[in-house]
Amino acid sequence: MTILKLDVMGQWIENxxxxxxxxxxxxxxxxxxxxxxxxxxxxxNRDAILPGGYTFVGVExxxxxxxxxxxxxxYRGEITRRTGAFIYKFEAMDIDEVTEILILSxxxxxxxxxxxxxxxxxxxxxxxxxxxxxxxxxxxxLSPRQEVIIIGGRTRAFVPTVEWDDIxxxxxxxxxLFEDVRSFFTKGIDVYQRLKLKPFRKxxxxxxxxxxKTMLCNAIAKWAIEQQYLVIYxxxxxxxxxxxxxxxxxxxIASNSSLPTLILLEELDAYLHKQEKALVxxxxxxxxSLVNDYGTLLIATTNYPEAIDERxxxxxxxxxxxxxxxxxxxxxxxEKMLRQYLGEMWHEDHLQVSDMLVGxxxxxxxxxxxxxxxxxxxxxxxxxxxxxLLRSFERLKEQVNTHDAFVLQQQKKPVSELFxxxxxxxx
Numbered sequence: 001m002t003i004l005k006l007d008v009m010g011q012w013i014e015n016x017x018x019x020x021x022x023x024x025x026x027x028x029x030x031x032x033x034x035x036x037x038x039x040x041x042x043x044x045n046r047d048a049i050l051p052g053g054y055t056f057v058g059v060e061x062x063x064x065x066x067x068x069x070x071x072x073x074x075y076r077g078e079i080t081r082r083t084g085a086f087i088y089k090f091e092a093m094d095i096d097e098v099t100e101i102l103i104l105s106x107x108x109x110x111x112x113x114x115x116x117x118x119x120x121x122x123x124x125x126x127x128x129x130x131x132x133x134x135x136x137x138x139x140x141x142l143s144p145r146q147e148v149i150i151i152g153g154r155t156r157a158f159v160p161t162v163e164w165d166d167i168x169x170x171x172x173x174x175x176x177l178f179e180d181v182r183s184f185f186t187k188g189i190d191v192y193q194r195l196k197l198k199p200f201r202k203x204x205x206x207x208x209x210x211x212x213k214t215m216l217c218n219a220i221a222k223w224a225i226e227q228q229y230l231v232i233y234x235x236x237x238x239x240x241x242x243x244x245x246x247x248x249x250x251x252x253i254a255s256n257s258s259l260p261t262l263i264l265l266e267e268l269d270a271y272l273h274k275q276e277k278a279l280v281x282x283x284x285x286x287x288x289s290l291v292n293d294y295g296t297l298l299i300a301t302t303n304y305p306e307a308i309d310e311r312x313x314x315x316x317x318x319x320x321x322x323x324x325x326x327x328x329x330x331x332x333x334x335e336k337m338l339r340q341y342l343g344e345m346w347h348e349d350h351l352q353v354s355d356m357l358v359g360x361x362x363x364x365x366x367x368x369x370x371x372x373x374x375x376x377x378x379x380x381x382x383x384x385x386x387x388x389l390l391r392s393f394e395r396l397k398e399q400v401n402t403h404d405a406f407v408l409q410q411q412k413k414p415v416s417e418l419f420x421x422x423x424x425x426x427x
Contacts (some may be wrong), residue, residue, distance in 0.1 A: 006030075006110040010116050012066035017119055025122035033114040034139035034258075036086070037106045038071075038079040042140050050127040053093040060087040067106040069407045072256055080256055081114055083107055090127065099124055103177045112292070112333055132180035139258055148221050148264075150252070153235030160222035160231075161217050168362065169212070169336040170329055177203075177323050181297065183221055185229065185260050189295035190204045199295040202284060202318065204268065206305040207325035211362030215302040216325065220299065223384055230254065230261040242270035244279045251296070253282065260295045269308050284318040334365065336357055341369035345376065345384040351387050364400065368392045 010028055034040055046056055060070070064085030072081045088101040102119040120128050142193035147157040167174060184201050192199040205213045221231045232250045236242040247265065252285050253262035265271070268357050271280050302308060305322075328334045339346045357365050372392040 001110070005106055005115060008066050009104045009106060009115075012064065013102065013104065013117065013119050019097070020348070023121040025118050025189070027122055027125070029118045029120055029128075031103070031116045031118045031132060032136065033081060033105065033116050035118075035135050036082050036103060036116055037135070037139055038082055040135050040138045044134065045143070048134065049093070050090070050122070050130045052127045054090040054099065054124075054127045055093065056131060057089045057091045057098070059422045060089065063083065064104060067104050070107060075383070081105070083114060090124070090131075092206060099127075101128065109186055123258075141394075146225055146227070148231045148233045151232060151234045151250050151253075152243075153233075153237045154227075154238065158233070160218045160225065162218040162222060163255075164219045164223055167212065167216060167219050168328070168333050168340070169216075169325070173326075175324065177219075180321060181223075181299075184297050185295055198291050199293065200291075200298070201296075201320050202298045203298065203327050204305075204319045204322045205299065205301045206322060207303070208327070208361060211304045211325040211327060212362040213325050214266065217266065217299060217301065221262065221264060224260075224262040228259065229255045230259045231264070232261065233264045234266075236267065236270055242267065242273070244271065244276040244283075246369060247271065247280065247283060254292045254296045257292055258294065261292055261297070263296060263298045265298060265300040271302050272308060280320065327359055328357055328365065329359075330357055331355050334360075337362055337365050337371060341366050342373070342384065345373060345383065348385075349386040350384070350389055352386065353393055356393055364396060368396050371395065409426030 009109075013028055034083050041059060044056060049055060061084045069082075069084035071083075073079055083105045086103040086105075088103055090099045090101065092099070093095070099121065101124070103116060104118075105114055105116040108115050109111065113134055118128070148161045149157055164178065169177075188201065189199040192201075205216060207213060217233075221233070224231050230253075232253060234246050236246075236248050240246075250263050250265075254263060277340065280339070328337065331354055335354040336353060338350060338354050338357065342350065353368075357368070369392075372389045374386055375388055375392070381388075
């Protein structure tokens with residue numbers, strides 16, 4: 001497909017452009033696509049002097065049947081790459097002369113890959129090489145804002161604040177997860193490309209509600225932004241809910257990024273509904289996922305792994321790795337988390353409560369601390385008594401037990417008792 005498109009573009013230049021030019025020794029060059037990146041061209045310093053005393057003065061779009069005009073855009077709605085036919089104009093300082101360079105660019109695959117050809121006089125080659133090198137420098141300097149882009153949801157972006165050191169997990173699991181993420185971006189992308197595979201890795205974080213999966217995603221997002229990666233969060237919080245189009249949009253943004261990209265997808269099970277499950281499966285397979293040559297890592301979460309189709313969980317390649325995020329397993333982890341939430345209010349007496357927190361998710365421990373600290377404020381205390389922290393624990397424990405008992409009771413009821421029709425309800 002690439003050769004065919006290049007042939008069409010090259011033949012048009014040879015037959016419809018070169019014969020009508022006065023310049024001699026015109027060369028057809030295969031050039032990088034950042035030379036047709038609108039944000040690069042708009043950032044280019046028009047006062048910069050190229051070899052031979054040339055300055056870049058502008059771009060004119062022309063008609064060409066060999067290529068189609070299509071503009072791409074980023075998540076902020078800014079035009080990025082353009083396809084079509086263009087005349088790049090360069091003006092010499094010492095002589096009143098404008099050199100015109102023909103550029104043809106075209107998409108040649110469905111995942112957004114662009115090929116570009118230029119027709120350059122041999123006498124202008126040194127100046128063109130300098131121009132292309134400066135375009136590359138500008139392109140590589142286009143970095144994301146220090147925030148996570150949101151697809152869907154009620155806001156456009158958010159700034160992650162959770163530090164990796166704040167994450168409380170079994171040390172081996174924590175290290176293994178971080179190493180998997182870090183290694184993909186630093187080493188794995190080259191491995192994928194060497195094997196002629198798309199550099200697209202998918203991880204699943206599974207665990208009961210409250211074990212800290214969202215905090216994990218936040219901490220990984222903060223780390224990724226610090227590495228100057230692009231981070232995208234897919235939200236189902238808006239009116240459209242969990243739709244495949246949001247996943248597709250995130251992958252589209254990633255494929256057009258000049259940076260390694262992290263995509264966060266919470267509640268994967270919600271997207272595997274009957275209407276769109278096949279579309280999501282194809283993306284996880286990689287067969288219909290867009291390509292980012294710099295690497296895309298998708299981290300999905302679920303509270304209910306049993307709700308995810310076995311074709312996802314047990315099919316190699318759809319999910320490369322599944323990490324089970326557990327409840328607090330050791331007194332030392334419970335102590336660390338409680339210390340974190342209590343801050344300056346922590347006292348060694350509170351160790352007694354730490355032992356009781358083993359087996360509970362992190363969200364439970366946070367609520368125990370918040371409830372206790374709230375009452376410290378209500379009662380105008382300058383310290384947190386042990387008995388108040390114990391009461392907070394017992395209150396939350398009773399609440400959880402009541403909830404579990406209610407759910408169990410409801411599960412035992414016949415369906416006819418769960419949905420009682422009111423006489424006034426419409427048929």
